[in-house]
């Protein structure tokens with residue numbers, strides 16, 4: 001059985017769990033926290049990041065690399081388009097979701113969730129306001145033009161949809177809601193991705209693991 005190392009609640013771990021369920025692959029999840037200095041974990045994740053996938057003797061770091069491995073190895077229920085233009089677009093959306101979008105969502109999550117609840121520090125509302133009012137809007141303006149009014153980016157639900165949506169789950173945990181008047185298409189898209197049966201199942205299990213269920 002495959003093993004996923006990574007704590008529930010990570011936008012990157014969430015992607016991998018959805019990919020495994022879509023492909024109907026059994027797995028075991030180890031609730032590994034990020035930022036660990038544990039030398040044993042560093043042996044399989046030299047950057048200390050989550051997730052890591054173990055499949056037999058093989059160890060793979062990085063959610064995108066893991067999902068591409070799953071796609072190449074298990075061909076049922078595709079996670080990526082097969083034509084070169086679609087593949088390139090899908091990679092770009094996954095990259096954007098895993099970099100700038102994830103970084104901004106993590107900024108809100110860190111300030112409003114990690115600092116007060118875990119680190120017992122005050123939220124820096126100036127940092128939060130800068131993200132919400134200055135840094136996120138241009139990203140959301142772009143996403144509003146990219147996602148479809150109905151359905152998913154490439155027809156069937158795929159990792160690109162998941163990657164653009166996943167960071168907003170974390171922002172929502174920290175009380176952030178996308179302004180539906182300003183970005184109606186993207187707001188509906190996020191709700192549609194969250195309502196996908198596999199995504200909603202993974203989110204429900206995540207809520208239980210986080211004690212929010």
Ligand SMILES: N[C@@H](CCC(=O)N[C@@H](CS)C(=O)NCC(=O)O)C(=O)O
Nearest residue numbers: 010012034035049050051062063064
């Ligand atoms: N590109 C990586 C990013 C993974 C990542 O940044 N995970 C966060 C947790 S959500 C982490 O482990 N952070 C710890 C660190 O940056 O040292 C992926 O897609 O898996």
